[in-house]
Amino acid sequence: MNQRAHVASCIREGGIYCLTAEKFSLGRSNEEVVRAMLEAGIRIIQYREKEKKGGMRYEECLRLRQMTREAGAAFIIDDYVDLAILVGADGVHIGQEDLPVAAVRRLVGENIAIGLSTHSPEQALAAQEQNVDYIGVGPIFSTQTKEDVCAAVGLEYLDFVSRNISLPSVAIGGIKEHNLAMVVQHGARCAALVTEIVGAQDISQKLDALHTIMRS
Amino acid sequence: MNQRAHVASCIREGGIYCLTAEKFSLGRSNEEVVRAMLEAGIRIIQYREKEKKGGMRYEECLRLRQMTREAGAAFIIDDYVDLAILVGADGVHIGQEDLPVAAVRRLVGENIAIGLSTHSPEQALAAQEQNVDYIGVGPIFSTQTKEDVCAAVGLEYLDFVSRNISLPSVAIGGIKEHNLAMVVQHGARCAALVTEIVGAQDISQKLDALHTIMRS
Numbered sequence: 514m515n516q517r518a519h520v521a522s523c524i525r526e527g528g529i530y531c532l533t534a535e536k537f538s539l540g541r542s543n544e545e546v547v548r549a550m551l552e553a554g555i556r557i558i559q560y561r562e563k564e565k566k567g568g569m570r571y572e573e574c575l576r577l578r579q580m581t582r583e584a585g586a587a588f589i590i591d592d593y594v595d596l597a598i599l600v601g602a603d604g605v606h607i608g609q610e611d612l613p614v615a616a617v618r619r620l621v622g623e624n625i626a627i628g629l630s631t632h633s634p635e636q637a638l639a640a641q642e643q644n645v646d647y648i649g650v651g652p653i654f655s656t657q658t659k660e661d662v663c664a665a666v667g668l669e670y671l672d673f674v675s676r677n678i679s680l681p682s683v684a685i686g687g688i689k690e691h692n693l694a695m696v697v698q699h700g701a702r703c704a705a706l707v708t709e710i711v712g713a714q715d716i717s718q719k720l721d722a723l724h725t726i727m728r729s
Numbered sequence: 730m731n732q733r734a735h736v737a738s739c740i741r742e743g744g745i746y747c748l749t750a751e752k753f754s755l756g757r758s759n760e761e762v763v764r765a766m767l768e769a770g771i772r773i774i775q776y777r778e779k780e781k782k783g784g785m786r787y788e789e790c791l792r793l794r795q796m797t798r799e800a801g802a803a804f805i806i807d808d809y810v811d812l813a814i815l816v817g818a819d820g821v822h823i824g825q826e827d828l829p830v831a832a833v834r835r836l837v838g839e840n841i842a843i844g845l846s847t848h849s850p851e852q853a854l855a856a857q858e859q860n861v862d863y864i865g866v867g868p869i870f871s872t873q874t875k876e877d878v879c880a881a882v883g884l885e886y887l888d889f890v891s892r893n894i895s896l897p898s899v900a901i902g903g904i905k906e907h908n909l910a911m912v913v914q915h916g917a918r919c920a921a922l923v924t925e926i927v928g929a930q931d932i933s934q935k936l937d938a939l940h941t942i943m944r945s
Contacts, residue, residue, distance in 0.1 A: 566824075566826035566827065567808070567823075567826065567827040567828045568825075568826045568827055568828060568829060569826070571828050571829065571832060592783070593811075594811040595809075595810040595811040595828065595836055596828070598811075598836060599828070599832050599835065599836060607783075608782075609784075610782035610783065610784045610785070611782065611783035611784055612783045612784060612787050612811065612812070612815070613784060613787065616787060616815050619815065620811055620814060620815060
């Protein structure tokens with residue numbers, strides 16, 4: 514299976530999409546956190562790291578690439594197309610204001626997946642017309658406060674995607690254990706959680722709890 | 730002449746190496762400033778822009794690439810290897826803590842120049858052992874205050890480079906009209922100035938003055 518098919522399959526089969534966030538990881542390194550994720554059976558991991566220098570990111574991603582490869586998990590890099598190519602990542606994730614999809618495709622070729630963040634029905638429909646392998650759908654909730662659970666824009670947009678978009682999709686943004694069931698009820702089969710996982714004292718236990726909600 | 734030879738030749742022939750810095754450009758866009766630089770005969774321009782989103786950088790660099798190409802000037806992009814490849818830049822400039830030179834070379838191939846910032850004799854000597862096309866030498870002076878003109882580390886290091894390093898080199902860091910002659914006296918044939926140029930009311934007049942100093 515090539516890398517794009519691998520990424521699409523990991524997202525379509527559903528479950529938890531994990532991201533790194535070292536500053537919220539209770540002093541643990543990205544490597545420690547990713548090891549715990551892989552041991553808990555996570556199938557797809559995105560490296561998101563804006564604060565380190567490029568050389569540090571490169572060394573770290575070489576190690577994470579080896580770990581994810583050994584575990585058979587898909588490895589995605591946020592934003593840095595050059596880094597994704599260099600370390601042999603399975604995909605690169607970009608936002609609406611990053612390099613255009615067509616330009617990224619020219620760089621990565623036909624074997625590396627491109628994930629695109631989308632925030633509206635218009636953007637999801639546009640993504641289907643581009644050479645994108647999956648979309649991020651969110652933010653479902655505010656990522657600043659937990660009180661925003663009922664901010665309806667995200668959930669309505671998730672409904673739209675569940676009903677109208679055939680691309681693999683990942684719900685993201687402010688998702689926590691306590692609101693994950695609602696995200697599943699609105700059609701998400703794959704959900705991304707960041708601080709809820711990397712900030713858990715026991716990552717394995719947290720992922721077990723999240724997986725139980727996803728399956729119920 | 731290929732791109733690497735073009736960059737090396739522009740630096741070896743000496744003169745002023747210009748960089749963008751939109752926030753110090755008195756409200757002018759990078760395009761306006763670069764146009765003024767090219768009209769003044771500048772042969773090499775580096776795009777340095779950390780604050781804009783990737784899509785904005787891409788659009789801007791496409792335009793700057795066209796302008797520099799029409800003027801026969803070399804166009805270098807700071808830090809973003811993917812962007813440099815996409816817009817057909819002549820070179821990419823990296824720092825000691827960015828992606829390693831060998832990794833950048835794998836990405837850009839043999840036709841695009843790599844410039845590397847160096848801050849010590851050890852780093853300059855190491856650069857000669859790598860596949861680097863030119864080095865930055867600095868900071869010659871503090872880039873924070875003008876009172877640091879006599880901080881000797883930069884000038885001593887510049888002496889070392891002038892005497893011992895055969896790679897093309899660019900002196901950089903805190904260089905202003907008032908201290909440029911000193912930089913030239915210590916052996917610099919090519920000097921980079923940032924705010925002194927982009928922040929000048931009359932960029933053409935400023936470059937004329939700087940060129941006069943370089944030639945004297």
